[in-house]
Amino acid sequence: METSSKILEIRDLSVHFRTPEGLVRAVNSLSLEIYEGETLGLVGESGSGKTVTALSIMGLVPSPPGRIESDRIMYRETLLTGLSETRLRKIRGKEIAMIFQEPLLSLNPVFTAGSQIVEAIVAHRPVSELQARQDMLELLRLVGIRKPAEVASRYPHQLSGGMRQRVMIAMAICAYPSILIADEPTTALDVTIASRILKLLRELQSKFKMSILLITHDFGVIAETADRVAVMYAGEIVEYAPVKNVFREPAHPYTIGLLDCVSGIQKKEGPLHTIPGYVPDLRNLPAGCNFADRCPYAVPVCRREKPCLTEIKPNVVVACHHPKITN
Ligand SMILES: Nc1ncnc2c1ncn2[C@@H]1O[C@H](COP(=O)(O)OP(=O)(O)OP(=O)(O)O)[C@@H](O)[C@H]1O
Ligand SMILES: [Mg+2]
Structure with missing residues (x-):
C-alpha cells in the first residue's frame, strides 16, 4: 500500500455526545488513513464507535448532542474539518459516498427505488431527467439486478434484503465516488447473499478504482474483503495492520x-x-x-x-x- 497515495487521512478524532446521563466518549483520538484503491476494514463490537467515525468523515454527526472535540480530516488536498455545509455537500455523495447501516432509514419508504436513484443522479450530475432514468437503469444492471425496470418501480419495503442492499449500492455509486463507506453492508443478510454483495463491492471497486471503508463487526467479512484493518475497542483503535498480519499473528x-x-x-x-x-x-x-x-x-x-x-x-x-x- 505504501506505493499508492493517501486519499483520506483522519488525525486525532474525538467525538463526544452530551446526554442526560453524562458525556459519552464515543470516539477518542482516532487516527487512520485510506489509500487509493484499497479496502480498509473497521471492525469492533457493537458500540465501539464505527458508525460515529464514518459519520464524522461525512460531516453527519448529529450536533447536538454530538461534538467533534478535535480532529483533522483531509480528503486529498481538502481539509474537511470546518468546511462549510455548501462545500461539504459537494464532496458528500459525489466524492465520498456512504451506504448507511439502516437501509430503511436511508431509503425513503414513500418513493420507488428508481425515483430515489434518479434523484441522487440529478443531485450530482447535470443531466436531463430522461438521461438520469437511463443511467439509473444502467446502474441497477451494474449492481447485478436482472430486471432493472421492474425493480425500479418497486417501493423499498417490496424489495428483499439483498435487493435493497443492491439498490443502496447503486444509489451510493451513482456519482462514481472515490471513497465508498459501507457500514455493515451485509449484516442483515443471510450468508449466501452477503457473500454475493461482498463480491459485488470488490467488482465495483476494481472497475471504478474506488477506495472502500468497510465497517463490520464480523472478521469473516474482513477476511473476504479488506486489505488492511483497524480494530476498534471502546472508541479507540487498538490494532491497525494489514489483514494477513492480523489473521496470522494478531498482537492485541x-x-x-x-x-x-x-x-x-x-x-x-x-x-x-x-x-x-x-x-x-x-x-x-x-x-x-x-x-x-x-x-x-x-x-x-x-x-x-x-x-x-x-x-x-x-x-x-x-x-x-x-x-x-x-x-
Ligand atoms: N446521537 C447519539 N447520542 C448519544 N450517544 C450516541 C449517539 N450516537 C452514538 N452514540 C453512542 O456512541 C457510541 C458509539 O456508537 P456507534 O454507533 O458508532 O457504534 P458502532 O460501533 O457503529 O456499533 P454497531 O456495531 O452497533 O453499529 C455508542 O455508545 C452509542 O450509544
Ligand atoms: Mg454502527
Missing part, C-alpha cells in the same frame, strides 16, 4: 479474543466463544487500558497507564503494554 489481546470467536464458529466447536466481561462505560472510561478488565494478560501497569499506539513491526500498530509479538 482483544484482536486475539475476537479471532478466537470466529474460529470457534468455523470449527463448529459447539457454543459460540465470546470474550468474557463487558465493554467499559463510555461515560466513565478507566484510567489505564480500556480492555484491561477483560484481558487475560493484564498486569498492574495496564490498569494504571493508557497504552499508546506503537509500531511493533513494519505496518503493524498496536495499543497494548504487552502485545503478542511473533516473528
Whole structure:
C-alpha cells in the first residue's frame, strides 16, 4: 500500500455526545488513513464507535448532542474539518459516498427505488431527467439486478434484503465516488447473499478504482474483503495492520479474543466463544487500558497507564503494554 497515495487521512478524532446521563466518549483520538484503491476494514463490537467515525468523515454527526472535540480530516488536498455545509455537500455523495447501516432509514419508504436513484443522479450530475432514468437503469444492471425496470418501480419495503442492499449500492455509486463507506453492508443478510454483495463491492471497486471503508463487526467479512484493518475497542483503535498480519499473528489481546470467536464458529466447536466481561462505560472510561478488565494478560501497569499506539513491526500498530509479538 505504501506505493499508492493517501486519499483520506483522519488525525486525532474525538467525538463526544452530551446526554442526560453524562458525556459519552464515543470516539477518542482516532487516527487512520485510506489509500487509493484499497479496502480498509473497521471492525469492533457493537458500540465501539464505527458508525460515529464514518459519520464524522461525512460531516453527519448529529450536533447536538454530538461534538467533534478535535480532529483533522483531509480528503486529498481538502481539509474537511470546518468546511462549510455548501462545500461539504459537494464532496458528500459525489466524492465520498456512504451506504448507511439502516437501509430503511436511508431509503425513503414513500418513493420507488428508481425515483430515489434518479434523484441522487440529478443531485450530482447535470443531466436531463430522461438521461438520469437511463443511467439509473444502467446502474441497477451494474449492481447485478436482472430486471432493472421492474425493480425500479418497486417501493423499498417490496424489495428483499439483498435487493435493497443492491439498490443502496447503486444509489451510493451513482456519482462514481472515490471513497465508498459501507457500514455493515451485509449484516442483515443471510450468508449466501452477503457473500454475493461482498463480491459485488470488490467488482465495483476494481472497475471504478474506488477506495472502500468497510465497517463490520464480523472478521469473516474482513477476511473476504479488506486489505488492511483497524480494530476498534471502546472508541479507540487498538490494532491497525494489514489483514494477513492480523489473521496470522494478531498482537492485541482483544484482536486475539475476537479471532478466537470466529474460529470457534468455523470449527463448529459447539457454543459460540465470546470474550468474557463487558465493554467499559463510555461515560466513565478507566484510567489505564480500556480492555484491561477483560484481558487475560493484564498486569498492574495496564490498569494504571493508557497504552499508546506503537509500531511493533513494519505496518503493524498496536495499543497494548504487552502485545503478542511473533516473528
Ligand atoms: N446521537 C447519539 N447520542 C448519544 N450517544 C450516541 C449517539 N450516537 C452514538 N452514540 C453512542 O456512541 C457510541 C458509539 O456508537 P456507534 O454507533 O458508532 O457504534 P458502532 O460501533 O457503529 O456499533 P454497531 O456495531 O452497533 O453499529 C455508542 O455508545 C452509542 O450509544
Ligand atoms: Mg454502527
